[in-house]
Amino acid sequence: MRITDLKTTPVAFPDPPLRNAWGVHAPLAFRTIVELTTDEGITGIAETYGASVGSVLSSESEPGQGPFAAARRVLIGMDPYHLNRIRILIPSPRVYQAVEIACLDIIGQAVGKPICDLLGGAVRDRVLFAAYLFFKYDGDDPWGEVNTPEAMVREAEMFVERYGFRTLKLKGGVLPPAEEVETIRLLRERFGPEYQLRLDPNAIWSVETSIRVAQQLEPYDLEYLEDPTWGIAGMAEVARRTAIPLATNMCVTRFEDIPQAVRASAVNVILGDHHSWGGLTAFQRLGHVCATFSLGMSMHSNTHLGLSMAAMIHAAAITPNLITACDTHYMWLQEDIIVGDMFRFEEGMLRVPTAPGLGVRLDRDKLARFHERYLKSQERMRDDTAAMRRRDPNYLPLRPRW
Ligand code: GKR
Ligand code: MG
Numbered sequence: 001m002r003i004t005d006l007k008t009t010p011v012a013f014p015d016p017p018l019r020n021a022w023g024v025h026a027p028l029a030f031r032t033i034v035e036l037t038t039d040e041g042i043t044g045i046a047e048t049y050g051a052s053v054g055s056v057l058s059s060e061s062e063p064g065q066g067p068f069a070a071a072r073r074v075l076i077g078m079d080p081y082h083l084n085r086i087r088i089l090i091p092s093p094r095v096y097q098a099v100e101i102a103c104l105d106i107i108g109q110a111v112g113k114p115i116c117d118l119l120g121g122a123v124r125d126r127v128l129f130a131a132y133l134f135f136k137y138d139g140d141d142p143w144g145e146v147n148t149p150e151a152m153v154r155e156a157e158m159f160v161e162r163y164g165f166r167t168l169k170l171k172g173g174v175l176p177p178a179e180e181v182e183t184i185r186l187l188r189e190r191f192g193p194e195y196q197l198r199l200d201p202n203a204i205w206s207v208e209t210s211i212r213v214a215q216q217l218e219p220y221d222l223e224y225l226e227d228p229t230w231g232i233a234g235m236a237e238v239a240r241r242t243a244i245p246l247a248t249n250m251c252v253t254r255f256e257d258i259p260q261a262v263r264a265s266a267v268n269v270i271l272g273d274h275h276s277w278g279g280l281t282a283f284q285r286l287g288h289v290c291a292t293f294s295l296g297m298s299m300h301s302n303t304h305l306g307l308s309m310a311a312m313i314h315a316a317a318i319t320p321n322l323i324t325a326c327d328t329h330y331m332w333l334q335e336d337i338i339v340g341d342m343f344r345f346e347e348g349m350l351r352v353p354t355a356p357g358l359g360v361r362l363d364r365d366k367l368a369r370f371h372e373r374y375l376k377s378q379e380r381m382r383d384d385t386a387a388m389r390r391r392d393p394n395y396l397p398l399r400p401r402w
Contacts, residue, residue: 001110002039003080006072006099009033010050011370012377015303016141016332018134021173021202022397023388027139028377029303033337033367034068036102038080042109044102045362047307048275049094051381067095075099080106083281093254093278100279101311101358108357115314115358119280122317126349130198130325131156131165132301132332135174137391141334147175149183153190159331163345166195167223167325173201177213177402188220196325200226203250206400207234214242223324224269224296227251230399236264247271249300255282255289262293269296271327274315275308276300287319299326303382306330306338310353310360317352337366 015029030050037043074089080103090096104115116122133156138145146155156168168187172180180199187197199222205213210228217225224247228238232251239246247269252261253276261267270290274283290297299316309330316322325348336342338360343350353359388395 044106046101173204
């Protein structure tokens with residue numbers, strides 16, 4: 001079998017005004033759909049970043065330019081089974097991951113097996129996810145405004161009632177730390193010890209603030225505190241002064257970061273993400289490394305659609321030591337581009353797809369509509385700070401802010 005073409009389709013879709021340490025999500029989120037065709041008539045699909053902050057895809061809108069155009073030149077004529085060669089030829093993990101998933105989707109369809117079976121098989125049939133709680137402004141969405149600790153408890157109740165989540169992750173770094181501690185206090189009061197609580201202020205606190213806030217959080221039995229402060233040295237300093245386990249998707253983002261983080265005892269848990277670490281095989285490899293160093297493993301997420309959702313479920317299913325709930329933004333999504341129903345959480349879990357390949361297919365009409373929305377949009381990339389400055393022209397994304 002030979003790859004005959006690679007096509008990327010940028011798409012845009014509505015995103016609620018979710019607040020974070022950089023600002024707020026803009027009304028539209030962006031992703032890129034990748035399709036690989038073969039001479040045997042099988043098409044493999046994957047989803048990757050839009051031209052978002054930190055993405056490598058920003059020059060993709062220029063025809064013939066950008067990393068996917070370069071990848072296309074490498075891939076045409078190659079065998080989708082030859083992933084080790086392809087990985088060497090496409091050194092960017094963010095580009096390779098989409099190519100890997102599209103190739104695995106092709107292989108899965110060719111042999112009639114789901115992707116997880118191509119990578120050693122699933123160790124679980126259902127994957128546990130966390131409710132991703134965000135402070136938010138009122139928007140064109142069913143959730144309303146959530147800007148106080150009390151309103152956050154109501155948001156959490158709604159997600160728990162609807163989808164049965166047992167892990168609640170609060171996106172912090174938005175309200176002053178005392179109000180976020182109060183939010184955790186109220187969540188713990190409302191949700192008993194069988195619920196796991198996490199807080200992630202995205203490194204917006206100084207080391208001193210992080211130590212003080214961590215000590216205030218100690219009575220509430222957090223599963224972990226994620227990225228309270230910036231960098232491996234800062235995290236190590238905080239780790240020395242709190243009993244709460246620290247997790248990160250900010251100071252350990254590549255395999256090269258792991259030795260220093262381990263030497264400094266900076267973190268207890270690493271949140272992997274197949275989109276940025278280099279695909280499902282890299283995610284699985286990260287699982288092995290975490291197990292070797294007795295680090296916990298969790299999964300990071302960013303706003304995404306159902307192709308990424310399917311890949312995230314496969315990634316979790318093939319990683320035995322991923323025993324905590326994974327992050328996803330999917331519960332905030334109102335419409336997907338996959339054929340048939342959207343993924344639906346039951347008891348806070350999603351079923352591992354069993355259909356061949358990725359297990360989901362693209363709804364062509366929706367893809368066209370989502371692409372049209374992208375073409376009509378004035379924006380091309382995610383910029384949470386710009387979106388916040390449209391609401392408040394004086395807003396400055398200070399780091400640290402507290
Ligand atoms: O979607 O606002 C968001 C999150 O804050 C996202 O940008 C982070 O990358 O979810 C992520 C995290 O865990 O840090
Ligand atoms: Mg995080």
